[in-house]
Amino acid sequence: MLEDKKITVYSDEKRRFDPPQSFVDKAYVKSHDERMKIWKESVENPDEFWLKAAKELCYWKKEPTKGFEWEDIENIRFSWFKDGVTNMAYNCLDKQVEAGRGDQIALIWQGEPLEESKTYTYSELLSEVNKAANVLKNLGVKKGDNITMYLPMIPELAIIMLACVRIGAVHSIVFGGFSAESVKDRILDCEGKVLVTADGYYRAGKTIPQKKGADIALVDTPMVEKVLVVKRVGIDVPWTEGRDVWYHEEYAKVDDKCEPEWIDAEDPLFILYTSGSTGKPKGVLHTTGGYMVYTTHTFKHIFDYHPGDVYWCTADIGWITGHSYIVYGPLSAGATTLMFEGTPASEVENMERFWLEVQRWKVNQFYTAPTAIRAIMRFGDEPVLKYDMSSLNLLGTVGEPINPEAWMWYHEIVGKEKCPIVDTYWQTETGGVILTPLPGANATIPGSTTFPYFGIDPIIVAEDGVPVGANEGGYLCMKKPWPGLMRTVYGDHKRWVDT
Secondary structure, three states: OOOOOOOOOOOOOOEEOOOOHHHHHHHHOOOHHHHEEEEEEOOOOHHHHHHHHHHOEEEEEOOOOOOEEEEEEOOOOEEEEEOOOHHHHHHHHHHHHHHHHHEEEEEEEEEOOOEEEEEEEEHHHHHHHHHHHHHHHHOOOOOEEEEEEEEOOOOHHHHHHHHHHOOOOOEEEEOEEEEEEEHHHHHHHOOOOEEEEEEEEEEOOOEEHHHHHHHOOOOOOOOOOOOEOOOOOOOEEEEEEEEEHHHHHHHHOOOOOOOOOEEEEEEEOEEEEEOOOOOOOOOEEEHHHHHHHHHHHHHHHHHOOOOOOOEEEEOOOOOOHHHHHHHHHHOOOOOOEEOHHHHOOOOOOOOOOHHHHHHOOOOOOEOOOOHHHHHHHOOOHHHHHHOOOOOOOOEEEEEOOOOOOHHHHHHHHOOOOOOOOEEOOOHHHHOOOOEOOOOOOOOOOOOOEEEEOOOOOOEEOOOOOOOOOOOOOOEEOOOOOOOOOOEEOOOHHHHHHHH
């Protein structure tokens, strides 16, 4: 390989931070040796490892007996748990109620306005999802239909996405801040027959109209039969009779009983479009069984979640982080998950809103982006120190590398040097985290994701595909698929193969 094409190793970080013994004592994985023993088993015997996890963590109407199978290796078609039958919403809701968690808080929603919040127990959330599912069915939605969702961070976003998967519909969620053109591109690509949107939303104290943008997106989209509108801010909106319906009006017409559609493990769960840095946006398609098992497993072990904890991921559900680690992973694991409409600057000075909410809701695990940490750092330590954040026992980062300076501030000022930091690496395509510390098992290193997760078998190669040596830079590749890996680019499998 040519000298000028070498990839440089940029970090030579020597600092190591062991987890507190009190954390290790309760952790699911308690040492590096234990972690690596489990990892070795998971890559040498992946079928045995993941079939065991699938049966222990998830409910199956028909338990799978098959693990990984190549369907067509040349065209990169594979399956996990192919003969299993399940339903993601059932795992997130019914399973929890049946396990005695019906009265436990499932979802905390905190609005941007300081005084606005709601909580839903597992029983209440199940009731809400069933009603939303019946609303969709009354609009003609059936198993296999694609539904586009263009909503702000309000409870109905989580409720209606769960309603989609309850009846076997496939949701395509578009980040609420995207342009009308971006929404239109995604509707056209996935041929969504229903669009779910809102009248508007709050951002930085302002009321932002959303239905207006949705209507612009709907020009020349004949496949859209109905537009379901959630009333969030109470503003006047453009209206097309016969197409547009209010969610609250349809909600009032239905009951809260809706049996789940039982779904084959390899049936589609959702489509989520990447930003399209290499051309037009790619519709990443995730399937039901593998994604369900992988997000449940990673959530439980990476965040070391225990009953009674309150977990908060600050991402937007419009991104994969919100899909996997606000909604599906936490709820399938029986957690209490917090969903926040605002930003660190919402209705406060000095970007201290996160810390106010940690204090208010007594958050135990906190997961955010390095960009947010760096922005908040600029206001100094005092806006953090004024709040009681003694409930925190774990911190996480996601979305981009974190520089060691930001990592140390997060560790010392936010975590009070007692919270392990899980610096996680993953992508829309991977479904869940693939490189990360395990908080009770590993010394953490500023700026490092440390080791592969269970079932992940990485290799670093040069541009010519030859593995590189120790401490040499290269391209991160994986030797074999894992359950959470995407299956295809929606409607364009050749693009998946070429990529």
